[in-house]
Amino acid sequence: MPVDRRRHADLAKERFKEENVYTNSSLEQRNTEESCLRLFEKAEAAHAELDDLPVLNRPKTVNFLRRGLKNLSEGYECLDASRPWLVYWIVHSLELLDQPISEEEKSALVQFLSKCQDPDGGFAGGPGQVPHLAPTYAAVNSLVIIGTEEAYQVIDREKMVAWMDRLRCDDGAFTMHVDGELDIRGVYCALSTARLLNIYSPELFHNTDQWLLRCQSYEGGFGGVPGMEAHGGYSFCGLAALILMGKEKLCNLDTLLLWGVNRQMRLEGGFQGRTNKLVDGCYSFWQGGLFPLLHKMVAETGDKNSLPNQWLFDQTALQEYLLICCQDLRGGLIDKPGKSRDFYHTCYTLSGLALAQHFSNSNNLNNDALSVLGDPKNLLVPTHPVYNVCVPAAVEANTYFDKLPVPRVPTSQQK
Numbered sequence: 001m002p003v004d005r006r007r008h009a010d011l012a013k014e015r016f017k018e019e020n021v022y023t024n025s026s027l028e029q030r031n032t033e034e035s036c037l038r039l040f041e042k043a044e045a046a047h048a049e050l051d052d053l054p055v056l057n058r059p060k061t062v063n064f065l066r067r068g069l070k071n072l073s074e075g076y077e078c079l080d081a082s083r084p085w086l087v088y089w090i091v092h093s094l095e096l097l098d099q100p101i102s103e104e105e106k107s108a109l110v111q112f113l114s115k116c117q118d119p120d121g122g123f124a125g126g127p128g129q130v131p132h133l134a135p136t137y138a139a140v141n142s143l144v145i146i147g148t149e150e151a152y153q154v155i156d157r158e159k160m161v162a163w164m165d166r167l168r169c170d171d172g173a174f175t176m177h178v179d180g181e182l183d184i185r186g187v188y189c190a191l192s193t194a195r196l197l198n199i200y201s202p203e204l205f206h207n208t209d210q211w212l213l214r215c216q217s218y219e220g221g222f223g224g225v226p227g228m229e230a231h232g233g234y235s236f237c238g239l240a241a242l243i244l245m246g247k248e249k250l251c252n253l254d255t256l257l258l259w260g261v262n263r264q265m266r267l268e269g270g271f272q273g274r275t276n277k278l279v280d281g282c283y284s285f286w287q288g289g290l291f292p293l294l295h296k297m298v299a300e301t302g303d304k305n306s307l308p309n310q311w312l313f314d315q316t317a318l319q320e321y322l323l324i325c326c327q328d329l330r331g332g333l334i335d336k337p338g339k340s341r342d343f344y345h346t347c348y349t350l351s352g353l354a355l356a357q358h359f360s361n362s363n364n365l366n367n368d369a370l371s372v373l374g375d376p377k378n379l380l381v382p383t384h385p386v387y388n389v390c391v392p393a394a395v396e397a398n399t400y401f402d403k404l405p406v407p408r409v410p411t412s413q414q415k
Contacts, residue, residue, distance in 0.1 A: 003316050003373050006269070008041045014267040025276060032278050035337035036268045036325050043324045052375040054323040056353075060331025061346065062099050065090050068343055069105060081125035084116055084139040089347035091145045095390045096350045096380045106146045113139050114154045121156060121163025131163060132177040137189035141389050144196055144397040152400055158407040161199050164190055165409050172207030173225075183224040184215050188237035191244040192387055196394070198401040200244075203409045209247040212238055219275065220255030230259060232273035232286040239293050240386050253297050260290045261312060268325070269317030270336075271352075280335050281326040281345050284318055284352020285388065292355065292385035299361070307361070309369060315356040319373035322353050351388055354380040 016029045047053045068090050079086060087109055094101060101109075115127040116139060122131030123139035143151040167174045167186065174186035187208055194200040214226040215238050221230025222238030239256065242248040263271050263283070270279040271287035291311040298307055326333045326349050332341035333349040357379060360368035372379050384394040 003319075003371055005044075005047070005373070006040075006317060006320060008037065008044045011040055011267050012037060016267075028278060032336055033267050036279075036321070039324050039337060040320070043320075054320075054374040054378075056323060056375070056378040057327055057329075057331060058097060058377070060329075061327075061333070062094070062097060062331070064328075064331035064341070065093050065097075065099075065343070065346065069101075069109075081129060082135065082138075083126045084113060084123055084135040084142060085125075086343060087113065088138040088142045088145075089343040091142055092383075092389060093343070093347045093350050095145055095393065096354055096383060098381050101146070103148075106148055107150060109146060110143065110148070110151045110154055113142060117154065117156065118163070119159075121159030121161075130177050132180070133164075133167065133174060133186045133189040133193075134176060136160075137193055140193045140196060141387065144387075145389050145393050147393055147396055152397070155197060157197055157199050157401075157404070160193070160197065161201075161204065161407040162410050164194070164199075165204060168204065168206075169211075170207070172205070172209070172211035174208075184212070184222060184234050184237045184241070185224070187212060188241045188244075191241045195244050196387060196397050196401065198398075198404055199407055201406055201409060205245060209242060209245050209250060212242055212247075213250055216251055216256070220252065220257070220259030222256075229274060232263060232271065232283045235260070236286045236289050239290060243293055243296075243386060248293070248297055249300075253294070253301070256290075257294050257298070257312065260287060260294065263287050264313050264317065265321075268336075269314065269319075269321035270325075271318070278336065279321070281322060281333060281352070282335065282348040284322060285348040285355065288313065288318060288352045288355045289385055289388070292360070295361070309361065310359050310371065311355070315359070315371050316373055318356045319353060319371075319378075322349050322356075323374060323378065350380060351383050353378075354383045355385065358382040 015033055016026060018026045043054055091101065116123045118124055118131035123136040124131045125135045140155065143154060166178055173182050174190050175182045176186045194204065215222045217223050217230040219230040221235040223229055223231060224234050239248065242251055265272060265279045268279040270281060271283035272279055273283050291313055295307065295311060325337050328334055328341035333346045334341050335345050357370060357372050358368045359371065368382060370379065381390045384391050387394050
């Protein structure tokens with residue numbers, strides 16, 4: 001698909017208009033826009049001489065990621081309780097870049113993640129820590145990406161079901177850990193894990209769809225719990241969770257779609273997470289990931305012929321933001337100009353870039369139309385819009401685990 005670039009002169013007209021009311025937020029917005037405009041202007045001048053710009057700096061980004069698999073700087077000490085997340089952010093970034101991991105590395109990662117699995121079910125943020133739904137999601141996604149028999153067999157599916165049932169509340173919500181906090185992330189992490197591992201059952205997720213619907217706000221997006229402000233990450237979790245239950249038609253599609261399309265920034269091209277917030281590269285997936293799901297829903301309402309052959313956001317603008325404004329010169333990707341690189345933003349900016357490059361209007365996620373900005377080598381492997389692991393890994397995991405029986409919810413724990 002041909003890619004029409006936006007012109008710097010046109011973008012400059014989209015600056016935020018304060019209307020003589022200046023706040024800290026409006027000043028930060030203007031500073032972010034000016035930083036992006038400077039980069040867009042340089043990119044436009046360079047493109048006049050070289051057609052293949054912008055270029056994804058694969059070699060340096062791959063080097064940044066591979067170093068992270070072996071050694072982390074002391075700055076990552078604060079993420080000691082998120083070690084499966086570090087594994088996931090790195091291995092998913094590498095699979096998006098079509099960079100294989102050696103068999104020795106795979107086995108070492110599996111052995112480490114096995115030490116994070118609690119004897120009573122679920123995965124913790126590190127060996128000996130409390131099992132928690134967030135690192136459980138990260139650990140399971142990592143093992144699915146690794147995709148070996150050893151990786152699959154590490155997961156104790158029966159104990160996973162028993163542990164998840166202890167987290168389930170009567171109203172259908174899930175706490176993140178035993179006696180822990182409660183929000184919509186827990187529901188998504190539980191459902192994603194359950195569907196990938198074929199441990200889903202109506203008993204385990206009784207009333208969960210109704211609790212999710214209560215999280216959709218008047219704005220259209222989903223909040224963390226009922227009554228909270230709509231938020232990009234929570235909106236993805238809410239809609240993806242409903243889709244995993246086959247209950248997506250129960251939510252308000254029109255208001256969710258309207259809220260989602262208005263989160264793409266007109267000048268920067270990336271997404272903000274909430275109304276009146278700054279652009280952030282990670283929302284390229286958390287907000288951008290809504291659109292394949294929304295496209296499917298609109299197509300099933302009978303309005304399929306009114307849909308364009310692209311996602312309902314500006315795919316080129318998002319790619320411009322990510323490739324021009326979010327690349328660290330040393331490799332890796334960032335939140336916005338002036339921020340530091342990290343594995344989290346590298347993972348989710350690359351995930352969003354993959355979504356912006358691949359469009360599919362069918363259930364076959366391997367049969368898609370491409371829209372690649374800049375160098376054709378910028379093309380990434382398509383990611384699954386619900387699980388956020390690459391499509392081949394998700395298919396192989398489903399094929400493996402769907403052959404196994406679904407573990408029963410322990411009778412003594414059924415509520």
